[in-house]
Amino acid sequence: MANVISNVALVPGIYVMKIEGTFKGEMGQFYMLRSGTGYPLLPRPISIYDIGDEDISFLYRVVGEGTSLFSQLQPGQEIQLDGPFGNGFPQVEGSLALVGGGMGTAPLLLAAKHYPHAHVYLGFAQQSFGVDAFEAAAASVQVRVGGSIVEKVDPARYVNMFSCGPTPMLQALAEKTEGSSSRLYISTERHMACGIGACLGCTMHTRGGNKRVCKEGPVFPVEEVDFDDLHGV
Amino acid sequence: MISMACNIAGVPFKNPIIMASGTFGFGREYAEFYSPELLGGIVGKGLTLHPKAGNTGSRIHETASGMLNSVGLENPGVAAFLKDELDDMTRWNTAVIANVGGSNLEEYVQAVAMITENAQKRRTMNRRGVDMLELNISCPNVKQGGMQFGIQTEVARDVVRQVRNVTALPLVVKLSPNAENITQMAVMCEEEGADGVSLINTFSAMKIDIRRRRSVFANTYAGLSGPAIKPIALRMVHQVAQAVSIPVIGMGGISSVEDIIEFTMAGAAAIQVGTYNFVHLQAGAELVYGLEQWMQREKVQSLDEIRGIL
Ligand SMILES: Cc1cc2nc3c(=O)[nH]c(=O)nc-3n(C[C@H](O)[C@H](O)[C@H](O)COP(=O)(O)OP(=O)(O)OC[C@H]3O[C@@H](n4cnc5c(N)ncnc54)[C@H](O)[C@@H]3O)c2cc1C
Ligand SMILES: Cc1cc2nc3c(=O)[nH]c(=O)nc-3n(C[C@H](O)[C@H](O)[C@H](O)COP(=O)(O)O)c2cc1C
Ligand code: FES
Numbered sequence: 001m002a003n004v005i006s007n008v009a010l011v012p013g014i015y016v017m018k019i020e021g022t023f024k025g026e027m028g029q030f031y032m033l034r035s036g037t038g039y040p041l042l043p044r045p046i047s048i049y050d051i052g053d054e055d056i057s058f059l060y061r062v063v064g065e066g067t068s069l070f071s072q073l074q075p076g077q078e079i080q081l082d083g084p085f086g087n088g089f090p091q092v093e094g095s096l097a098l099v100g101g102g103m104g105t106a107p108l109l110l111a112a113k114h115y116p117h118a119h120v121y122l123g124f125a126q127q128s129f130g131v132d133a134f135e136a137a138a139a140s141v142q143v144r145v146g147g148s149i150v151e152k153v154d155p156a157r158y159v160n161m162f163s164c165g166p167t168p169m170l171q172a173l174a175e176k177t178e179g180s181s182s183r184l185y186i187s188t189e190r191h192m193a194c195g196i197g198a199c200l201g202c203t204m205h206t207r208g209g210n211k212r213v214c215k216e217g218p219v220f221p222v223e224e225v226d227f228d229d230l231h232g233v
Numbered sequence: 234m235i236s237m238a239c240n241i242a243g244v245p246f247k248n249p250i251i252m253a254s255g256t257f258g259f260g261r262e263y264a265e266f267y268s269p270e271l272l273g274g275i276v277g278k279g280l281t282l283h284p285k286a287g288n289t290g291s292r293i294h295e296t297a298s299g300m301l302n303s304v305g306l307e308n309p310g311v312a313a314f315l316k317d318e319l320d321d322m323t324r325w326n327t328a329v330i331a332n333v334g335g336s337n338l339e340e341y342v343q344a345v346a347m348i349t350e351n352a353q354k355r356r357t358m359n360r361r362g363v364d365m366l367e368l369n370i371s372c373p374n375v376k377q378g379g380m381q382f383g384i385q386t387e388v389a390r391d392v393v394r395q396v397r398n399v400t401a402l403p404l405v406v407k408l409s410p411n412a413e414n415i416t417q418m419a420v421m422c423e424e425e426g427a428d429g430v431s432l433i434n435t436f437s438a439m440k441i442d443i444r445r446r447r448s449v450f451a452n453t454y455a456g457l458s459g460p461a462i463k464p465i466a467l468r469m470v471h472q473v474a475q476a477v478s479i480p481v482i483g484m485g486g487i488s489s490v491e492d493i494i495e496f497t498m499a500g501a502a503a504i505q506v507g508t509y510n511f512v513h514l515q516a517g518a519e520l521v522y523g524l525e526q527w528m529q530r531e532k533v534q535s536l537d538e539i540r541g542i543l
Contacts, residue, residue: 034512038298039297039298040295041295041298041299041300041459041460041508041511041512042295042300042511042512043511043512066295082514191291191292191293191294192293193293193300193302193508193511194256194262194510194511194514195511196262196263196265196266196514197258197262198256198257198258198262198263198510199255199256199258199293199302199304199511200255200278200287200292200304200307201292201293201302201304202292202293203287203292203304203307205286205289209286210286210287210307215262229289229290
């Protein structure tokens with residue numbers, strides 16, 4: 001259990017929640033969050049958005065009952081969180097592009113802070129949010145609201161690319177990257193129960209066999225990802 | 234002196250709190266959060282003779298006070314379990330129970346024979362093997378996944394009899410709430426020489442994605458577990474405990490010490506914790522400490538004092 005320091009809407013329905021305490025975590029890892037007692041029963045996986053010396057932040061969208069409860073938390077109230085879990089973005093060398101779509105921008109902020117030379121591409125369907133945090137961290141930030149951010153990315157310019165966002169966006173980027181020498185890592189999503197690799201609820205079919213998104217993932221090299229399976233969820 | 238110890242079919246358990254199959258892996262993941270040695274026992278992920286990839290698509294959906302799962306018995310198969318998992322599991326001083334499923338009679342018999350042979354071999358080398366078998370005739374999540382065995386008593390009789398023939402290991406049969414008559418099923422297990430029964434497995438259930446106009450699960454139906462099923466599980470444990478003289482291991486939605494007491498009062502010799510492991514990663518430790526405190530507070534020396542008092 002930890003105390004909420006602040007929980008504010010950046011735009012309607014999208015919040016940043018800051019929680020007090022000393023927390024660990026690397027770019028692309030996530031925590032399992034649960035608020036209240038009783039319902040909903042299961043914790044929800046949320047990527048680490050930012051980490052300070054005495055706090056951790058999460059950027060989340062209200063989509064259902066769990067995240068709706070999160071949005072009602074007031075400063076001083078308690079939340080249950082366990083983590084960090086999962087296998088995040090790898091340590092890489094050379095030029096790097098970070099490509100995020102919508103909520104998929106959340107796990108990329110720590111990567112931007114880790115690699116200040118990275119070029120950041122952020123795409124949003126209707127309204128942008130959280131762009132200023134990237135502008136403070138990264139060398140270059142390009143934003144597109146409506147339309148595809150992938151159009152702006154030239155894979156040939158980058159040795160590595162990290163991406164997170166809606167499956168069609170990830171697939172478009174994967175197709176565009178094919179044939180280039182750029183190495184693309186994408187962060188995937190799956191419904192989770194335990195978050196630690198025990199329940200096999202988050203298993204995803206990959207080219208290397210079944211993998212647990214919470215344990216071997218959520219970040220996978222694009223060659224491993226079976227997009228049909230990702231779409232199916 | 235308070236004692237939480239219990240004995241089921243000759244196997245000693247330091248307390249009645251056992252982690253349920255499919256919710257605790259083979260223990261390794263949870264061992265990072267507390268020592269499995271605190272627990273009475275661990276039931277490993279459900280095994281089949283051959284490795285199984287499990288179901289595709291969505292495997293989990295939360296419901297009112299419960300969850301649906303459609304994992305489909307993803308597991309490494311018996312041989313890989315014996316080779317890669319058992320050493321780790323037996324390293325902890327807690328009872329190790331292997332949960333075995335199958336899609337036909339031969340698969341059950343072969344899987345159980347392999348585990349039994351392995352246990353005997355290890356014993357001659359002075360090494361611990363599997364302490365107990367839990368026969369899963371009740372998985373609702375695979376098309377040919379055992380559940381057909383768990384519905385009709387006379388179909389299940391064949392499996393229990395043939396498995397009993399090939400193993401001297403303590404044998405507990407895990408019953409399905411989807412059984413036509415769960416009491417009859419339990420009585421049959423006793424008649425066929427089972428050393429105990431455990432209940433319940435998940436309820437066959439469903440969730441429709443109205444936007445996509447299809448079931449959330451590729452397999453259409455999924456298994457319901459968690460607090461939502463507790464009152465029904467408790468009733469079934471009560472009925473079964475009155476009908477048989479072999480030990481009954483109760484489970485279904487247990488999420489607190491009070492729940493454990495209820496199941497014990499209904500006649501359970503021990504209990505299993507499933508879904509609650511996902512709610513609190515330290516569920517096992519919390520319940521073990523909590524139960525001990527409850528017994529001290531209520532001046533209950535042994536759970537025998539309250540077992541089956543209803
Ligand atoms: C590794 C990982 C990191 C994530 N990081 C973020 C993040 O930083 N910010 C953010 O807003 N969201 C993130 N998500 C998605 C987030 O977990 C879901 O939006 C959230 O669980 C929905 O919960 P709910 O109760 O509000 O919705 P409901 O629809 O009521 O949830 C019902 C069930 O569906 C599951 N669920 C629903 N949508 C998703 C989804 N897209 N992915 C996984 N499970 C889902 C829930 O966990 C729950 O079990 C992440 C998901 C994963 C797997
Ligand atoms: C994700 C998940 C996987 C399960 N896998 C198995 C399994 O492999 N074998 C089995 O006998 N039961 C399996 N079960 C059923 C549980 O062991 C238990 O019987 C059931 O969940 C009811 O208990 P609970 O409400 O405490 O979870 C599984 C349950 C869940 C939630
Ligand atoms: S969420 Fe349980 S194995 Fe990944």
